[in-house]
Amino acid sequence: xxxxxxxxxxxxxxxxxxxxxNLPAELAKYGKKVVLVYGSGSIKKNGIYDAVTKIxxxxxxxxxxxxxxxSNPTIHKLREGIxxxxxxxxxxxxxxxxxxxxxxxxxxxxSVNCDEDPWEKYFVRFEEPTCETIPVGTVLTMVGTGSExxxxxxxxxxxxxxxxxxxxxxxxxxxxxSILNPVYTMTLPKYQMVAGIYDIFNHICEQYFSGTxxxxxxxxxxxxMRNVVEASRTAVKNPQDYEAxxxxxxxxxxxxxxLIAKGKSTDWMVHMLGQAAGGVTNATHGMTLAAxxxxxxxxxxxxxxxxxxxxxxxxxDVRPEGxxxxxxxxxxxxxxxxxxxxxxxxxHLKDLGATEDMLDDLVNGTLILTGGYRVLTKExxxxxxxxxx
Ligand code: NZQ
Ligand code: ZN
Numbered sequence: 041x042x043x044x045x046x047x048x049x050x051x052x053x054x055x056x057x058x059x060x061x062n063l064p065a066e067l068a069k070y071g072k073k074v075v076l077v078y079g080s081g082s083i084k085k086n087g088i089y090d091a092v093t094k095i096x097x098x099x100x101x102x103x104x105x106x107x108x109x110x111s112n113p114t115i116h117k118l119r120e121g122i123x124x125x126x127x128x129x130x131x132x133x134x135x136x137x138x139x140x141x142x143x144x145x146x147x148x149x150x151s152v153n154c155d156e157d158p159w160e161k162y163f164v165r166f167e168e169p170t171c172e173t174i175p176v177g178t179v180l181t182m183v184g185t186g187s188e189x190x191x192x193x194x195x196x197x198x199x200x201x202x203x204x205x206x207x208x209x210x211x212x213x214x215x216x217x218s219i220l221n222p223v224y225t226m227t228l229p230k231y232q233m234v235a236g237i238y239d240i241f242n243h244i245c246e247q248y249f250s251g252t253x254x255x256x257x258x259x260x261x262x263x264x265m266r267n268v269v270e271a272s273r274t275a276v277k278n279p280q281d282y283e284a285x286x287x288x289x290x291x292x293x294x295x296x297x298x299l300i301a302k303g304k305s306t307d308w309m310v311h312m313l314g315q316a317a318g319g320v321t322n323a324t325h326g327m328t329l330a331a332x333x334x335x336x337x338x339x340x341x342x343x344x345x346x347x348x349x350x351x352x353x354x355x356x357d358v359r360p361e362g363x364x365x366x367x368x369x370x371x372x373x374x375x376x377x378x379x380x381x382x383x384x385x386x387x388h389l390k391d392l393g394a395t396e397d398m399l400d401d402l403v404n405g406t407l408i409l410t411g412g413y414r415v416l417t418k419e420x421x422x423x424x425x426x427x428x429x
Pocket of ligand 1: 109205
């Protein structure tokens with residue numbers, strides 16, 4: 041039975057090759073002082089920076105820049121940005137980049153007018169903002185996180201070896217608009233493209249692998265998963281295939297814009313394990329998920345057996361004749377592993393720089409959640425990390 045829920049997603053999306061044409065009208069809704077946030081320079085190489093700054097200039101905006109937002113953005117970079125945005129008197133934040141730049145911009149939005157330390161307030165105590173927030177808009181350049189249409193932000197504290205996520209309750213923190221042009225994603229290196237593809241797939245799994253009821257969200261999830269697999273196979277062969285890249289972009293947005301979580305308890309343990317690995321190694325988000333997923337799913341397979349059987353049949357077309365449920369479920373995960381290998385995903389934490397002597401930090405950096413098929417103990421988490429090595 042569907043649980044009770046409220047659904048509200050106010051992010052306005054502009055999708056397609058001409059989507060940037062809508063930026064002037066959106067900018068006109070906000071004040072003159074704009075903070076432009078971007079990453080380590082890809083937008084300067086592929087022309088997106090020039091296109092966006094031209095529009096900002098034509099709109100008469102007074103722009104301050106926060107450049108160099110790194111993958112897995114740090115609390116130190118956030119503090120630096122808070123000072124820039126305060127000095128500028130920011131009315132609006134325009135994020136141009138992937139999940140890191142967009143997450144960072146949301147964290148900035150809730151911190152500029154706030155006296156408290158953002159790490160402690162949002163990423164340790166997981167509180168909501170108590171100050172006025174600054175509206176954020178985005179131009180997306182990397183597909184995977186869904187940050188373009190959700191209220192999540194993930195920040196890393198390198199010295200503490202912690203990477204923590206906060207999903208804000210107030211939909212005001214979601215981007216006011218997001219510009220999604222699939223062509224922008226075509227300059228992504230293959231490593232980032234496939235990491236993003238696995239991020240999409242795992243977001244769907246995290247919501248799907250919970251509950252035992254008949255639930256609309258699961259059918260939506262299965263459709264999305266089938267398309268991610270199909271489109272990814274095309275995109276890996278031909279990264280310039282617009283149909284595949286646009287489908288992946290749209291899949292990513294729907295995978296984590298809260299829709300398919302409705303009526304579900306949701307699991308999210310792969311992300312907790314992956315984030316702990318990211319905190320220790322600073323590896324690419326999607327690759328950390330790829331490395332811990334199969335060990336985790338194989339570990340909980342018996343606890344969620346009916347759903348793993350359904351996953352095998354519906355998503356991976358496993359034929360059930362003459363097989364036990366456990367055999368069907370295992371075959372589904374084998375097919376998933378084959379697909380992950382074909383994409384070129386990293387399947388072992390040691391290939392991301394993790395070593396056995398990091399096990400304590402990995403275990404201590406993992407938040408234990410309770411929405412999935414099994415609530416893990418610390419010892420079980422250690423065992424899963426060992427198997428993921
Ligand atoms: O720094 P730049 O120059 O932008 O280069 C980036 C970066 O090196 C590059 N890139 C992005 N667009 C490009 C491009 N290179 C060439 N052409 C383009 N068009 O790709 C690299 C990765 O970018 P990044 O933004 O770090 O990747 P992603 O979108 O995967 O974001 C990862 C962050 O998002 C968090 C992750 O934990 C991680 O910190 N997540 C956020 C979520 C959310 N808000 O809901 C959920 C996710 O599960 C995830 O945790
Ligand atoms: Zn993710």
